[in-house]
Amino acid sequence: MSESVRAMRRETTANLESAVHSNRALSRAGLLERLFTLAFSGLVYPQIWEDPIVDMAALEIGPDDHIVAIASGSCNVLSYLTANPASISAVDLNAAHVALGRLKLCAAQHLPDHAAFFAFFGRAASRANVAAYDQDIQPHLDSLSRAYWNARGVSGRRRIDGFSGNFYRRGLLGRFIGAGHLLARLYGCDPRAMLQADSLTAQRSLYDRHLAPVLDKGFVRWLIRQPASLYGLGIPPAQYSALSNDLPGGIAAVLRQRLERLACGFDIKTNYFAWQAFGRRYDQAPDASLPPYLQRDNFAAIRDRSDRVTYRQQSMTAFLETKPARSLDCYVLLDAQDWMTDAQLTALWTEITRTAKPGARVIFRTAADERCLPGRVPAPILNAWTYDEERSRSLGARDRSSIYGAFHLYTLATVA
Missing domain, CATH: 3.40.50.150 (Vaccinia Virus protein VP39)
Known part of the structure; x- marks a missing residue:
């Protein structure tokens, strides 16, 4: 990793510490804040989650x-x-x-x-994207961003290689969604089934079969009561506390409400956020929501x-x-x-x-x-x-x- 990339990461950490840390380091709240800073110091959102x-x-x-x-x-x-x-x-x-x-x-x-x-940002899953980066983008990119995307990880691959294998599975949020899919499959459910819906009625039926049951599992209910479990959504401890008090049923009720609205509140053909959550990609149809x-x-x-x-x-x-x-x-x-x-x-x-x-x-x-x-x-x-x-x-x-x-x-x- 180049010194410029290390400097960028140090600045990110310093910025987050200033924004998030408000409790003593050795307190429980302080420890949670510092864990969040560590989790949030790299790429978090490959796609933004505001409409x-x-x-x-x-x-x-x-x-x-x-x-x-x-x-x-x-x-x-x-x-x-x-x-x-x-x-x-x-x-x-x-x-x-x-x-x-x-x-x-x-x-x-x-x-x-x-x-x-x-192909680069809509599909984000082809080696041709890396070639396009090297030929068309990299020569014009500023030095700090070029250093970031050219930095190599422990695998020896550059960060830009993420666009050859579904970039939207990268970052803290991408990994969080992937973990949610894995957990659902372990319980015999499949969030990808939501993409088969051809009506709001079908969306409701698929939600009841493939998403709602996961939230009722004892382990899942325990897991979401741990503040660190939602760092993948970019939720720091202070925000987790506000969420927990938003509905009488606590954090579990809030997450159920939000997931149900994402799955059933809008026609899935018009909601690219649902495609990212349940399919981990954008729809590729000619009339796709994007x-x-x-x-x-x-x-x-x-x-x-x-x-x-x-x-x-x-x-x-x-x-x-x-x-x-x-x-x-x-x-x-x-x-x-x-x-x-x-x-x-x-x-x-x-x-x-x-x-x-x-x-x-x-x-x-x-x-x-x-x-x-x-x-x-x-x-x-x-x-x-x-x-x-x-x-x-x-x-x-x-x-x-x-x-x-x-x-x-x-x-x-x-x-x-």
Whole structure:
């Protein structure tokens, strides 16, 4: 591993420690936080789990808008380009996510056509992708991202080789989903059967046969009561605690509710999140449901506008501290606030309010069905914003990923 890759990993760890660690190292809570940091220090999300269609409906992106967004797997960032914003600043604590986003941008700019781009990120399972990387992408990639994707593991293979054998099985989330499939098969169930459904009625029947029974098993119920078991979903200890209190039945009831909605709440032919969860891939049919950035009709726009996106490895708060007052229009926080202390939330919203133009929009999700800001962010800051509860509920109901408790939309109501 090169020194530049080691430095990227050290910076990721330092960023996570600052964001997640709030308890003594030798306490139980502190130990769980440090285990989470270790698990989260590499690639976590090969695909993001927030629905960009919902995001764009909430943000109402205009041609003069400057968006700042947490990147994660960057399906959101590239998809926002279809709405034609002026610019997007993507930030993430994790160097692997920044490298993935820059890889996607460079591929959109330099692969020959949509077919090659889709083969790389839609199928993500061919040796031809590695050859395309070497020939068309690598010469144009920034040095840090190139070092990341060329780094070799203990097997001697480069990270980029993951795109030759289903990249979506990689990362912490990919391995978590794979472990869930293995566990289901051990109990005689098969999540892949969900993909055979041709109606919502069939989806319900297959859910009752292949998914619901697994959650009733004693070992599974014990397993999901252990906070570390859900690190693969990117759920830190503080977020796990909020989830556990969201329904009377605790964490088991919450997971059952979210899994049932993913399996039965939307037509599976229109839900690429369900395909990733139950098939560990995207549908390959001509009319398949796909993230906007992978759709053929959007490829020209993604390519033409890709130079409007920049990536930074840092926290949202640190990035905003570098921006002028009243300079930003849209903020995409994903579920990052679930991780934060009151002091961190206050620092973040201080900078959001300072940098927001009149009418600016902020969107985020929470693991639990709750508003996480009132009583934690000082009233003089929060009172500058209008919370649209009715629209937030309506948009949250449309989020096909189905894994969050609530979606939230705030609009700047006054000039702070």
